[in-house]
Amino acid sequence: MAAVLVVSFLALASGWSRPRLERLRERPLFRIPLAVEVVLGGLGVAAYAITVYAGLAGTDFQQGNLAPTAVYVGFWVGLSFLSLVLGDVFRLLSPWRAIGRATGWLAARLGGGGATEPLPYPDRLGHWPAAAGILAFVICELVWRAGRDPGPLGVLMLVYLFAQLAGMGVYGVEAWTRRGDAFGVWFGLFALLAPVARDGRGRLVLRAPAAGAAGLQPLAGTVALLVIGIASTGFDGAREGPLFNGVRGDLQDAFVSAGASIGLGLELAFLAGLLAALAMVGALWRLGTQGMPRAGSAPDRAALSRRFAHTLVPIAAAYVVAHYFSLLAYNGQDLWRLASDPLGRGADLFGGASSRIDYSILTATAIWYVQVLALVAGHVAALVLAHDRALVVYGSARAAVRSQIVMLVLMVCFTCLGLWLLSAALNG
C-alpha cells in the first residue's frame, strides 16, 4: 500500500506541474426547488422528533429501541456516506436548520421589520464549537457507557437542539449552521469530496470527486475538528484490537485505585485512550507541517497547517468508510425493523418488525477490499490535494515536490496506522 502512495507521489512530481484544483471546473445541472428544501427539512424534523420520542418513551433495551441505531448508524455513519456521494444533503435534512429557517420566515411575516439582527459570527470562534460538539459526540459514543442508552440519548438530542437554536438565534441560521453546528460542519466537510455540490446561485453542479476539498476555507478550529474525527475513528478501531485491550485493564485498575468506581474507571480508561489517539494524530500532523519549508504566503507553521488542512478531509473520510462500512452494511439493515417498532413495544408500523439482519450480503473478504481501497484512495486524494496546494504556496514544481516529501511520509504513516487498526480489529 505504501508503494502505491510512493508511486502516486512520483507520478505527481513528474506529471502535475501546475495547480489544477484552485479553479474548479463545474458543470451546472439544475436549481433545487424551494419545495424540495421544505419537504426534506420537514422530513428531517419528523425523523428527529420520532427518534427523540422513541428514546424517551420507548424500551430501555438498546437493540429494541430505534434511537441508538438511528443516531449512531443511520445518522452518524449513514449521513457521512451519503454526503460523500450526494454532497451536502444534511443542509437540506437538518432539523434545527429547518426549524430555524421556518422560525425566521414566520417572524418576518408576523413581526414585520421588528426582529433584531443576528450578531456577526466571531472569527475567533471559527469551527471550535463544531470541534467541541464532535468531541462530545464521540465521547458519548466511545467512552460514556450510558451514551448508547435510549433515555440519555433522547435527552442529549434535546440538549443539542436547544444549543443549536440558541446559536442560530444569536448568530443567524446560515452563519451558525455553516460554522458552529458540529454535524452541519462535519457532514459539510465530507460533502466537499462529493462529485455533486450546490454553487453560489443554488444550482446543483457536477465536479471532479474530491476536488471540492481544495475550496475549503479553513477557520480557527478546522484542523482540530479533522484531527478529532480521524483520531476518534482510529481509537474506535483500536478499542476492538489487542493494543488497547492489553492496557485497558491496567488503566482501569489505576483509576479504581485512585478512588473511581469500576464503571467510572472503565470510562476513564476509554477517555485516556481517546485522548492518547488525539495526541498521536495531532502530533503526526504537527510533524508533517513542521517539516514543510516556510513560504511567503505561509510564513509560519500555523499558516501552513491551515493552508494544507483540506488534505485531512479525504483521510478522515477514508477512516470513516474503512471503519464503518461493515457497520452500515449490517446494522443499517436493522433500521427497517426498528422503524417498524420504534419504541420496542411490539408494534409493526411498516411490516418490518420481524425482519432480521442478513449477514450474507457481504463476505469478510469483500469488506476487507472495500476498507483497503477506501484507505488507499483517501490517501492518494490527500497527496493530490497537498501537491496541488504546494504548487500554489511554493510557486515552482521543484520546490513543491521537495516540500511534500514529509507529507508523503505522513500519508504513509496514516495509511499504515489505518491498515494496522483494521487488521488488529479483525484479529482482536
Add this chain to the structure above:
Amino acid sequence: MIVLAHAGHWLVQLIYVVPLAVLVGVIVVGRIRDRREAAHEQVREPEPD
C-alpha cells in the same frame, strides 16, 4: 498456466492500484488539455505587423 488458473485470486489484489490508475489517467488528461489550450492560444495570438 498456473498463474492464469489462479487469476481470480491475484487479479482482485489489483484493486489497490485503482486509485493510482485513476491518478495517472487524470494526469494524462490534464497534460493533453494543457497542450490543446496552449495550441489554441498560439492560434489566437495576433500576427505581428
